[in-house]
Amino acid sequence: MRLEHRSRLLAVGTGLLGFACGGSGGGGTGPCTPGAATQLVKNGGDAQSWYFDNPLPTALSVKALDASNCAVPGVVINWTVASGAGDVSPRQSTTNANGVATTVDSVGSTATQTASATFTGLASPATFTEHATSPPTAIGATVGDNFFSPRDTVVQANGTVTWTWSGNNPHTVSFTGGPESGNPAGTPQTSGTYARTFTSPGKFNYFCKVHSTMTGTVTVVH
Ligand SMILES: [Cu+2]
Numbered sequence: 001m002r003l004e005h006r007s008r009l010l011a012v013g014t015g016l017l018g019f020a021c022g023g024s025g026g027g028g029t030g031p032c033t034p035g036a037a038t039q040l041v042k043n044g045g046d047a048q049s050w051y052f053d054n055p056l057p058t059a060l061s062v063k064a065l066d067a068s069n070c071a072v073p074g075v076v077i078n079w080t081v082a083s084g085a086g087d088v089s090p091r092q093s094t095t096n097a098n099g100v101a102t103t104v105d106s107v108g109s110t111a112t113q114t115a116s117a118t119f120t121g122l123a124s125p126a127t128f129t130e131h132a133t134s135p136p137t138a139i140g141a142t143v144g145d146n147f148f149s150p151r152d153t154v155v156q157a158n159g160t161v162t163w164t165w166s167g168n169n170p171h172t173v174s175f176t177g178g179p180e181s182g183n184p185a186g187t188p189q190t191s192g193t194y195a196r197t198f199t200s201p202g203k204f205n206y207f208c209k210v211h212s213t214m215t216g217t218v219t220v221v222h
């Protein structure tokens with residue numbers, strides 16, 4: 001008797017939940033039943049600043065919604081560069097179970113680029129505006145007590161990062177997973193410099209062997 005009452009309450013509750021989502025729009029977060037897609041909203045990757053001819057760190061992302069703001073899976077999204085240089089890859093992607101589709105954008109050689117996303121029948125596309133500059137070929141960083149500043153640096157391939165010791169405590173610049181490096185072979189020092197040239201694009205982590213909280217990264221771009 002008691003059990004029956006509880007299961008009936010649960011059924012009523014579930015029904016209400018379904019109605020609330022489908023009726024007022026759950027933004028695709030609830031179990032609504034999607035109709036035809038009528039809207040495309042930006043979901044991530046807009047207004048980034050990065051470097052010429054390098055893929056932007058965050059993928060461009062859109063979400064397809066129906067008239068009730070319910071997320072629509074299976075919508076074919078066409079991506080294009082609307083102004084400026086560069087390219088998107090892929091140029092076509094399909095929305096997933098959450099109504100989301102993505103592409104990777106590279107700004108190319110222009111300072112500003114716009115990229116757009118649309119699907120067949122959509123009145124106006126979603127537009128992303130992105131920015132790019134030349135990466136530095138040489139950059140300096142400070143080894144202080146107890147920090148690296150800047151902690152994260154970006155340099156062009158074949159460019160050099162030079163660390164200058166400025167504190168009173170001994171520190172190292174030691175790379176994770178790469179060749180042992182710095183001052184030399186990771187011997188703690190309190191003054192001087194260490195310069196390293198990076199030839200391959202990628203993200204390289206480094207740390208101080210004396211202070212586990214001192215960490216930094218070097219991102220090498222084209
Ligand atoms: Cu240290």
